[in-house]
Amino acid sequence: MDQPIVIVNDVRKRYRRVEALRGVSMQVDEGEIFGLIGPDGAGKTSLLRILATLLLADGGTATVDGLDVRRDYRRIRQRIGYMPGRFSLYQDLTVQENLEFFATTFNTTIEHNRHLIDDIYQHIERFKRRRAGKLSGGMKQKLALCCALIHAPRVLLLDEPTTGVDPVSRKEFWEMLFKLRDRHGISILVSTPYMDEAMKCDRIALTQDGRFLTINTPQAITSSYAKSLWSVRSDRMHALLDDLRQWPGADTVFSFGETYHVTIKNGHDSEQLRSHIAHRGHNDIHIERIDASIEDAFMALGDNNTANVTL
């Protein structure tokens, strides 16, 4: 097998009292989409900036396409396409001018790498004379992706490209990433706070508080979920939340769309659960054993000490 396109080994980063990265290690294989999944403040941006050679780590080593992020930063910059979390194109240049600017910066032309961006550029081509600052959120995101691709990078580093983006545009954006992987073999390291996007990645690192909770395929992570997980509904959902929490057999109770996800402690079972809530006057009770989602897995693996402040 080829050497991994990104290798991160025990990387640490501290900002004064905040430990942003507490010694993380991972590898991105050639041609895969690797997701850094976690909330704000988990350390995702710091890691991406270290790999983009924009930030120096305090400890550990990292390579991109075999090049050291500290020593070979100039050569790395030719081989990566980096999309920062905040829109960073020139707002007062037009769509086309931005693209030309980035192509020229990397000593290439739009035409030379047109095949890479065609699928994406066709969505914004009719606005090519519009200033970037006047584009809608979805259009800005597509333009930023084009600019990150115009020098034909080997690997894309995308920092929360879908944050604040509506579900339809998010879906479109992921379809573009799949094409870049499948047709052009581009490796992609992408961060997101949206847990549902984890399932779209080949492998993921669940990230919290400067650590990786686990690294694996999303399927392996959900199938290794060890607790007994149940979906529960009734006719009085507001009251049900408190009633479930008061049942001694309930380990955790979390809302999940139109149902609650309940984990049941050892020595208790769902029939006891049913009779407990029936006694509390609930009707139309639905209790069903379910498979864990990535979000269930994240909550089970995460360190709840910081999140579980009593309200």
Added chain:
Amino acid sequence: MNDNIVIRVEGLTKQFGNFVAVNHISFDVSQGEIFGFLGANGAGKTTAMRMLCGLSVPTSGHATVAGYDVERQPELVKRNIGYMSQKFALYDDLTVTENLRLFGGIYRMSRRDIKLKTRQLLTELNLTNERNAMVRSLPLGWKQKLAFSLAIFHEPKIVFLDEPTGGVDPITRRQFWEMIYRAADRGITVFVTTHYMDEAEYCDRVSIMVDGHIKALDTPAMLKQMFNAPTMYDVFLALARQATRG
């Protein structure tokens, strides 16, 4: 006429040049309701919300919020609502209590009320030991909860929440919604936008905007039935796919 209606919108429209950002939208929201205001990027949500908060003058149509006309009485509207967004909620370089004092002052609460409510809120949020800490130093999850408490500190009739849970970890996101439930149970009306479709399920009613129009408005259960869709995500996809702008 229903006296419990706290937001009444009739034919509300906002035009920028030839572009009709919000196109003749109408709806009512009742007291204590959790009203989800959904739509794709560029559908007109932010523009509509700015009009309802008295920050932008409608081109045509009417809206009353907390009983006040958004066009003629914007200052009274502002005084009776709370607002929180992901982008702006708290001053990072003020302490927890300084933030509370500042907002209480802006909303013309008495010193006594501010003091009393500050103590109460710090206890509720378990923040008493952090009361003199800069907000910047708090974990994000605490900040979000503090920001919400601050938005309803002056007991407004309505609180507007613009993507309040973006980037928050899954547990905090759920705790945040439990705070929303409690506020609604106390009679505060909650008007909320979100891109998390599971959160649409937590709303009493949901409206979905497409290209400046409200294309659907009902309870999540009814919307799913109408669109023959298993989840709100599918309802949203079915509607937002019709969009031509954005």
